[in-house]
Amino acid sequence: MKPATFLITLINGLQLGSVYALIALGYTMVYGIVKLINFAHGDILMVGSYVVLFMLTTVFAAQTLLAKVIAVAAAIVFCVMLGIVIDRVAYKPLRSAPRISALITAIGVSLALQIIAQLIFGSEQIKFPQVILNETLFKIDKKPVKSLPIITCCVSVVLMIALNLFVNKTKPGRAMRAVSEDMGAARLMGINVNNTISLTFAIGCTLAAVGSVFYAQKVGYVKPLMGSLPGIKAFIAAVFGGIGSIPGAVLGGFVIGMLETFVNYFASQYVDAVVYGLLIVVLLVRPAGMLGKAVREKV
């Protein structure tokens, strides 16, 4: 592998990794607080990109910068509302039910979102408009370094730092940590647990909506099933890092993204096998994940 190729692959790996990390954060935060693997989270990504597409093709005539900003904002708002509604309607009634019930419900919600999207937009893939500037910044050894991967990484890192500050330094962030550790004790502190859970879904969906723009533009199209694959990869990333752990999700996202990109360079047919293989190895060797803590189940 030539140094230039290596550098380009590295940048692409970081790009994919930041998208996975953004989605993985949603998985891990929701799991941390309600102990639910929200399998519909990947489909939020799909919804987000359809909202952007809809805004830029149907609502606005010209794809001006302002239109693009509004489109992304609309995707965030829509995904946040959708996430909160899904939680209140589908998951909240099952809060004290066995976990498997909520898990099955999450799979149901995921399918419902995919089918609704097919009903509205059809099942064919549609070209995704250019939202983020993707010019050649410079060339290394005649290979172009584009701006989309760089912007993706920078925005993602800024969001992750902001999230970290929010969770660790602010009052609602402390409430989230308290609820995720001990819901009952958190209620005794005067924390409105339902609002805190909604806030968690809202943050997860914001990150997914931002991730959806990066992802859809990277692959270049949208389709109703587009959320499944990055959703599962991000879920693996969250498990790899230790589900429930925020730094774990970021680590997992970047590791999976890099791994996938480099394997893709050498032997693209093995990409999924390697990623799923990694999941199996992690579950065998370190079931709590790299940064996760092995927690005792409370009886």
Next chain:
Amino acid sequence: MLKVEGLNVFYGAIHALHDVSFEVKQGEIVTLIGANGAGKTTILHTVSGLVRAKSGKISFQDQNITTTEAHVILKHGLAHVPEGRRVFSQMSVQENLLMGAYARKDKDGIAEDLEKVYMRFPRLRERYRQMAGTLSGGEQQMLATGRALMSRPSLLMMDEPSMGLSPILVGEVFEIIRSINASGTTVLLVEQNAAMALSIANRAYVLETGRIVKEGSADALMHDDDVRRAYLG
């Protein structure tokens, strides 16, 4: 101050509390004693809103709080130190104390109360940056108590504060409860250590399989034959 009338609580098909009625008056230390599984913790959980009663009425300072949500009940001035402390182990000591003041907005008052808690529990000040999960049992009990005091409660409910502590620490914990009460906070204390509880309480209720079977002044119950036989050995 706190009045509970005809409380019935079910866990699925299990009838956990049968027509429980009791009262805590301003300034008192009242204790609920009884064996493991008698329903003491259930009573506290129902009063603080973590468990819903099937029937009955709970009023606090003349307000009906039977169906009020847990996070709102705290704002009425009722704090609960749960069984097993349940400090937030992944947070520092200071963060735990600030969680206790979560519902408050008066920054100066919070700072003042934080100082008071540190005065009362110097060990917590020494360890303010340490993760709560790394504290000893006695320190965690102090932290859980301090955290509850941070909400400036008028009634403090404590569930088994002596659980898992050495005899010396148990004495210390009860001394703390007495001093909290002396500084004007009413206390409702749930204990298996009946001798200790009765020694600091004004009045007591004896609980057996979800029913209140005896009540009276702590002195009288301490000399009651049945109570002596069953709980004081």
